[in-house]
Amino acid sequence: FDVDAAAEMLAAVLEWRRGYPDSAGARALGLRPVVDILGGVTADELQAYYASRYLGTTDRGGRPVYIERTGIVDPDSLAIVCGIPALVHLHVAQLEGEQQMRLLRATRAAGRPIVDMCTILDLEGMSMSLVNGNTRDYFGQISRIDSDNYPETAGKLFIINAPSVFSFAWRIAKGMVDARTVGKIRIMSASDPWREALLEAIPPESLPVEYGGTLELEGGCWPASKTRQVEFGGKIKELCEELAPVAEGERVRYKFHSKGGGMTFDVAFVPADGGAARPLVKAVKCDKMVVCEHWVAAPAAGALRATWKPSRASGRVLFVRVEREAEVEAARAASAETAAIIAAELAAGVDGAARTPAAEAAKA
Template identity: 25%
Template sequence: MSCKQLVLDDDQRFALMKFRRSVQDVIQSNHNDAFLVRWLRARSWNAEAAEKMLRQSMKWRLQWEVETKLKDWIPPEAIQLYYPSGICGFDKDGAPIIVVPFAGLDIVGLLHSVSRQDLIRTTIQILERVLKMAAETGANNVLVIFDMDGFSLRQYAWRPAGEFIIALLQMYEANYPEILKSCYIINAPRVFAIAFNVVKKFLNEYTISKIQIFKKDPKKWKAAILSNVAPDQLPKHFGGELEDPDGNPRYVTKINQGGKVPKSFYTKKLDENSLSQDREYVTAVIKKGDKITLDFVVEEEGSFLRWEFRTEDHDIRFGITLKDADGNTTPAVRHGRVSSHQIDENGVLACQAPAIYTVTFDNTYSLLRNKKIHYCVYVAPPINKINILPTEEESDLSCLPEKVATLGL
């Protein structure tokens, strides 16, 4: 898509030229003007901010092996059976249509059956697949339908569930900016307003402007969807013509409905077997009103700081700060309380060098309880210095470049 087709003004064209020059070393042949404009819009046409965002996302793609192993990765059976989503067709402009029966997302069951990393990998695969489809039609964006019929806030009272949803939102905003053409949230119950007030804090204004929310009024939301989608590209349940061979109007052959994950899929308890066994773990007691700080000197650009920990019985405050060569100190992972007593906390951070990274396990807010913690934190070498592929255990430590599980609901 050319600049003329994008309808840019003079200042925007200049920002695009400046941005393209600054990222020549990382962009690929298929990264056209439309691709670059997404990042500029996400940063209000500030070329320097867009460059920083894109470079960080490129590191993130390396961490998640998006261009390599993830392409052939097969999700665990529990995800294949119970992760609700599907692609049913294209809108009138060629944008792929993703349908998510959100009430079928048993996030508690999935988090007890598979790792968070596997759920994130699955989400990345879906996004990459629809973006490839969009590129083939020249649409460069996607249309999403969230069916909230039967939605309940009950399972999101479990803190790790809320944290995970927020992590997905921030991953999307940081690495897939401006790809949303339209989003129809339909059959939204009254309680959904509470959830959306939390969710929209993690979405930019452009994304929010593309969202339309409808209550249980099929006449209104069907008319809205059909204004952009031809009936032969939409399941009958949403006002279209598509159905399964047996007449099911939800088109389940293409759209996984999710559902309650049977406990037969649940893995062993998190405190029995969820920490990796290939590295040495430290066990410590953090006294009430006290904290543990760990300093890591990073000398090689492109190194990764990895962590995994769990606490017993109670949460802990966690965060990472960065001190650069000029002595400036900035947060690398925002400090906040994490429910590591309910689900193992792990992640990876792409490091700049030279720098000192300080990892903090903070119990100063607790005046009554000591906290027992098991942790493993280490600096991994740059990817081009690794001579063998990472083990599955090491791969499971991959996480967002900016950890957001500290936010909670």
């Protein structure tokens, strides 16, 4: 154990944390709402392109369990919807905020320090299209940050449903990773008994049913996002969607982007009394891989009818999200509430459970 090297590393970490990403520091970043870090993008919207979650359970060693569907990450959509810098900031915020809160809760439950995580990376659906410049940029940045500033936070790492190309690449890359870290990683293909391996490390009641356990989560392990994906071609030449009822003056947000080519967007108002529809948004052109956002207010009670028409149906994919203003505000409020909970628990510390109002009343 090199004391001088350890002291030098600690000093570098503290200096980095004081100045990342700005003078407020990394800890302050961890206390910010997700919607603020991502410039208005909510956690639900993020799930459409990068599905991940803390399960709120622990493995057999008391570690919090985190899982993500790495195989179907959409790096190109993430780059335009959120931006790579914001995603890197969110990664650090989770390490400083929610992950620390989960570790504190696990420490209280276990009655001993819990300092690392049990992580499951599901690579089902992974293709070579995932390995592009945006992917390398994002994962390269967070890998360096984790290695330099958050070492030894991975207690166990399961990579499941790994395609053969990933396993081959790992056999080459693991020679560059220290033996201690390699020993924490287990890589299994779809044909390997990965469910049994997960259950060896995680009690069935702590593992979702989708992964071989008995834990049933509301909406499933991966609830559907309000962001929908529509593939054009064949019989699908355009998308027409009606939102009803809408009240007079009610505002609705249409947020979308397309891959493979641009398209036009229209919104018409349909009166509740059965009168003729009248246009509110006329043939707005949206280029491919550009996020388009339109707020539309209903002039009276009725319905809003939106239409998306690609210039050519074949090969076009639309990602669309339609929300009433009240839903947008509710999501922002929920994000702020989550951040407040994290801040309160981190401020309380390991013995925070003993300082809750109920506990204080019991002591009195």
